Structures are given as structure tokens and as C-alpha cells.
Amino acid sequence: MIIIRFPDSASGQMLQNLSGKQKEIYNELDNSLTMFEYDTTFQLLFEIKLRENIIKAALKLKEASVAFTSFKYSRFNPVYWTKGPRGYLLNPNVLPSDAINDIYENGQEYAFECSTAMVIIFYKAVLDSIRLSDFNYLFRGLLVWNWNYDPDLAIITLEGNEFIPGDVVYFMNPDFDKPIWRGENAVVLGNGLYYGHGIGIGTAEEMIKALNTLRIQGSTTSAFMLQQHSRLNFKYLSQFSK
Template sequence: MIVVGGTNNIAFGTGILTERTHAIFHTKQNSPLRYHYDSAETLLFELTLRSNIVEAARALSRSGAYFADFQHSFCNPVYWERTKEGKFRLRSGASSHDAIQDIFANGTAYAFECSMAVIVVLHKGILDTIEERHYEALFADLFLFDENANRRLQLIDRRPIQEAVAGDILYVQNPDYDPTIPWAKGENVVMLDNGRFFGHGYGMGVASAEDVMTILNKQRLPESTISASFTDRFVHPDFAYFAQWARRGYNQPLIATIGDWMHVEKI
């Protein structure tokens, strides 16, 4: 259940929600768990950022970026310096905003693992939802993929898996993976809409849950009887944290309270 300012009776006017954001809202509104928001603006920001994460995942699947382990990763040297561990550090003087955008515009200049792919997707979703100057300030010394840089994404661990909605990051484990293929031990995926997921490994792209399992199961030990499966954990950015830097127009609805109902309309 979604609760905003003490009420769970929320009505959106025409044009406020898209088909995707309405589906996300509907799913969370019908959950047995309570999701509290300090304002309708914060709720709308989350819905918008989730939608932009989905769009970013679909865009990365079309970008031409290759899958590779860290040993064989590569990047565009105009924006990035590749470390000896195969990770990407923003080049001095380069714009973090432009560097992330370049991954999507010039995908064939990049190769990276699925774990880095979901981080790239989250960055793209965020930069498309907050003011560019704020993104530059927050991620001025961007480093893909180190723990400190990931902490700046303000990732929140959640469970159970049944509560995951579009824009969440899930993990598919593969317990009996072939140890000669270490990256086959699992796959980080972005939950899209309509039962689809984005995974970067093995050129997976946009796929159903069944397709994700089938691809990973092909990388198991010959005698394995344990299928790949989703873990019960998922993560997403702290939407309320990033909402303070929302782009203008994303969180400026007209809000009226009539009785027990909160009405959210376009200005």
C-alpha cells in the first residue's frame, strides 16, 4: 500500500501517469507492505526514475556495447581511463554526464560485465531524471566500478522478491556453474515491464525470466540438477535522496486534498 501524507487514497488526473508508471503505482498500491512517501512529488519522482531506468536498460541493449569480463573490458579513452583491473575511471577534465551518455551513443567502443552494465543503467536513469549540473556535482570523479562510486548511487537492499517492480535490480544465481566460466555464476538483471528483464551477459539483452534461466543453465556442470534462480534480494537507488535534485517539471503537480482523498493534477 502506498501512503502519502497519511492517506492511501490517491487519485491521479489525466496525463500525470504513463502506462508504465501507472502499472508500477498499481502494483505497489496493492502490496500488503506499506510504502510511505513524504509528498506526492517524491512519489512521482520515484515513478519517473523507475521508468527512466527501464528506458536506459532498453537503450543499453540497443547500444552495441559488448559483454566481456574485467580482464577483457575496454572503453572509449576520450572519456575513460581503464584500470589494470579492467574498471573505468572518468578521465580528468571529462564530463561525467557526457561520459555516461557516450556509452549509449558509441556502444561498440565498450565491453564490460553484467555487474557494470546495471550500474551504467542506473547512472543513465538518474542523469535523465535530475538536473545535469547536480549530476555533475554528485558524480564528478566517477569510477566504474568501485565500491565508493556504487555507494554514491545510494543503493537500498530490499526483499522479498515478490515486491520487486520495474526499475529494480535483481540477481539470478547459478549455484552449479562451470568454474572454468567464473562469470556464469550469476547474472545481474534490470526488471523491465511486461515480465521482461535486461541482462548484459551472453548478449542476453531484453529477455523473459525463462530465457535468463535457460541461458545460465547452459553454463552449469554436466551433472548439475540445480537450476539457476532469482535470489530473494533486490536493490534500487534511494529515490527520496535523489528527488531533491529532480528536473523541473518532474515533481510540480497541483495537489488538492478533498476529504480523505489526495488529488494530483497537472498544472
């Protein structure tokens, strides 16, 4: 359910004109049993656009030729990033926007696992949704690996199984063969589809089926989707909108 405290007619007209993925996101928010509250219609429109950009960033990453691997064998373009014990740190005098865009433009220079992919997708979507100067100010000194992220990215993880396109969910694989396949983080694309770096695009059933091929020999314990989801603090980020 959507609740807007101070709706305005101009933004309201924009809501009426939504189409495609944006309309799908609006309907999912409005039909949800969860209450989505906004101070203004603009905040709602910003969330819809940013969620759409998360989906776009996920699909672009799929096409970017980034390899899937563990931290031991990972790589980032050394022009922009330096590897340390906890992840890849932005090099001095490098703009965060340039470093994030390079992952998409030179994907063959990168190799990482699925949780890192989710955070990078979030960064790319925010970059495409807020003012460039604000992005470079907020995210200077980036450290990227696993679920390391800047506090201004404002990721929130909630319990429940009501997912909205642009959320991130987790498929757990209890009897994994190799630690890198203990589970798969995935972006909710809508229409029953998910994107996970290392597996690709598929339904929940297909994600689970793929993970079940990566269990220890003889296991009969199936992978499954956790009843939780991670999303950005859209209301906070809306103040930096383009």
C-alpha cells in the same frame, strides 16, 4: 501500499493522469504488500518517473552494441575513461554526464559484464531524471566496474520477492562453467520480463534456462532467482529533480 504524508491537489491530479509504464509502476507500488511512504506526492511522482527511466536506460543499453566480457578483456572509450586495478576512472576534466552518455552513443567502444551494466543503467536513468548541474556535481570522479558506485547513487539492496519495475534482481548459477556466468543481474522491466546484459530480455524462466546452458558439464543444479532486489534511494534523489 502507498502512503503520502502531505498530499497536494496539483500533484494528485498528475497521478490521476498517469498512463502506460508509469501507470503500471504506480499500480505495482500501490498493490504491494510493502509499505511505500512519501512525504509529498511529488516524491512519489519522481520515483515513478525515475523507475520508468531505469527501464528506458536498460532497453537503450540493449541496443547500444556494448559487448559482454570480463574485466580482463573489458574496454571503455579512452577519451573518457582510464582503466585501473579496480575499474574505469573518469578522466580529468571530463563531465560525468558526457562519459555516461558516450556509453550509449558509442557502445561499440565498450565491453563489460552484467553488474557494471546495472550500475551504468542506474547512472543513465538518474542523469535523465535530475538537473544536469547536480548530476555533474554529485558524480564527479566516477569509478565504474562491478558494483562500484558513488555513494550519491544510493543503491539499496533488500530481501524479499516483491519486485517493482525498475528494481534489479539477481539470478544465481551455482554450478557455473566460467566465472563470468556465476549469475546474471537483471532489470525488472514489468509484465514478467527482465533485461540482463549478456543474455538479453526474457522471463525469469528464460533467464534461468539460459544460465543452465552455461553450467559445468554434468551439473543438475539449476540456476535460480535470489530472493532480493536492489533499488535506488528515490526519496534522496528527488531533491535534485529537474
